[in-house]
Amino acid sequence: MMPMDGMTPLEGQAGLRGHRQLDEALLDNAAALANADQQGMLRALASAGAQVRESAALAAEANLAQIADDGRPRAVVVAGVGTAARAGDILATVAGSRSQVPVMAHRSAGVPGWVGAADAVIAVSASGRSPEALAAAEAAARRGARLVAIGAPNSELQALAERARAPFVPVPRRAPARASLWAVTVPVLLAARTLGLVRVAEADLAETAARLDADAERCRPTADSFVNPAKEMAIALGNSIPIVWGSSPLATVAARRVGDMLSANARYPVVSGSLGEAGRGRVGLLDGVYGGLAEGERDIFADPDEQSDQVRLRVLLLRDGGLADEDAAEDEPSAVEERRADAVEALALRRGVRCDTLRGEGASPLERLASLIAVPDFASVYLALAHGLDPTAVPAVTEMKEFTQT
Incomplete structure (x- = not known):
């Protein structure tokens, strides 16, 4: 069936790919970043x-x-x-x-x-x-x-x-x-x-605060992309459909926070949640039109640069570096969670879907949570700025409030 605007499906797909590309050069220009982030979200x-x-x-x-x-x-x-x-x-x-x-x-x-x-x-x-x-x-x-x-x-x-x-x-x-x-x-x-x-x-x-301070220093605007984990993550997620899964209850809370920030700051459509839930259905996204199916239809002889604008899935896997309860040294579900995380990494690799892993660090659950949240928080802002967006202003949210208050 022909679309109403007269475009063929392929022409429509090309139009979808004509979105605003990521300006990576901006991320390594501290003055330009400061000018773009006038409201001080960073x-x-x-x-x-x-x-x-x-x-x-x-x-x-x-x-x-x-x-x-x-x-x-x-x-x-x-x-x-x-x-x-x-x-x-x-x-x-x-x-x-x-x-x-x-x-x-x-x-x-x-x-x-x-x-x-x-x-x-x-x-x-x-x-x-x-x-x-x-x-x-x-x-x-x-x-x-x-x-x-x-x-x-x-x-x-x-x-x-x-x-x-x-x-x-x-x-x-x-x-x-x-x-x-x-x-x-x-x-x-x-x-x-x-x-x-x-x-x-x-x-x-005190340790959680120190962890957040250290990550803020690592993710500072004046640190170049090759030493700044947040800028590196923003570039990796650029022009993709992010999937953020947490391997444990703690990591799942962090994953949902990452989804919130990517949606609100960078306006990216995000799938986020528990890896346990994903294994019952959402892991099928890896076989979809933005996952393994797209990989199978790629021309292996084509210039990679000519396909760089193709929208693909990008998995961000958050893995808890410890157990949810320090007293549960032999907690069986933890082993299950680790196997699930290993399986997702392997499944993504088989389908040509990029999968990045962020591991929680710290002695307490609170510090581990901070270690899983801090870098993605900064990455969501860098992603917004590199697309020319103001991460503090979300017009649709403002309009939604106006509609519901009248």
Whole structure:
């Protein structure tokens, strides 16, 4: 069937390939990068280590001890959307399957119907005005649940927390909110520690902050591509369809964060999630029109440079460098996860699909998570800038908010 605009399928495909190419030269021009990143997204990401230290200090001043007066809660709900919801995912993963208290990230307005006086709600909004977080805080106060609020100072969320006489942890405002992941995550973890859910030592926070500082230094704009892992990753992902899979629950949280950042900053369509889920269906993408099928139809005698604009899959495999629970030295699922990751690398190689692997490093789950997130965060910004995009401004998001608020 002929397309409505009269193009043949091949002509249409050529048109799709006429997208804006990656300007690799920009990445090694520090002055040009600074001019392109006028809103300072790279600088905001470089503050991640400082966010850990700052938010830990602010949480210490917030009198979180009062939420522990009634002992361990029946369940904990982390309410919020976007980056705030990722903080809830991180808590659920750090708490792990052995936690005696269920932890859930709630992304809708209000709280689940079962929440009551025996439960705790952590309402999170970097701006302090998210409708979902505000509705959750109001519902928690009305039902008598323990409440902790985390958000921008002098915001609606702070006013609501003060009316409910609940602890409030201020988050210094950074725009966009996705640059504040660690500023909202650390108070969530410390509130959970106060409730007896997780073990987060001061040394864990210090090592995580140091890891983030070190990765920010490695990924700085003045470091050339051949020594800058984020620029190298941006070039590798350029003009591809990224697939980001995590080999473990911890790595899966990181994979979804990478998907968030590539979508919002670089506007790339991304498939992200758990490698365990992928093995039940999504791994079939490797045999699709952007994977092995495309590889099989390539002309092996053609000039590679003439095919450089062909859109292909690019797998980014995040592998956890340790076990989710340090006490589980013989945890059988970990071996299964490692075999799955090995299998995906082998399957991609057989089909000519590029597969890059990033391994988590660090003694604590929090530090390993930081090591899996930091470099891709920077890579998403470099990818946006190399395409001539402002990573801080997402017009479609702004328009979506305007539509839903009218």
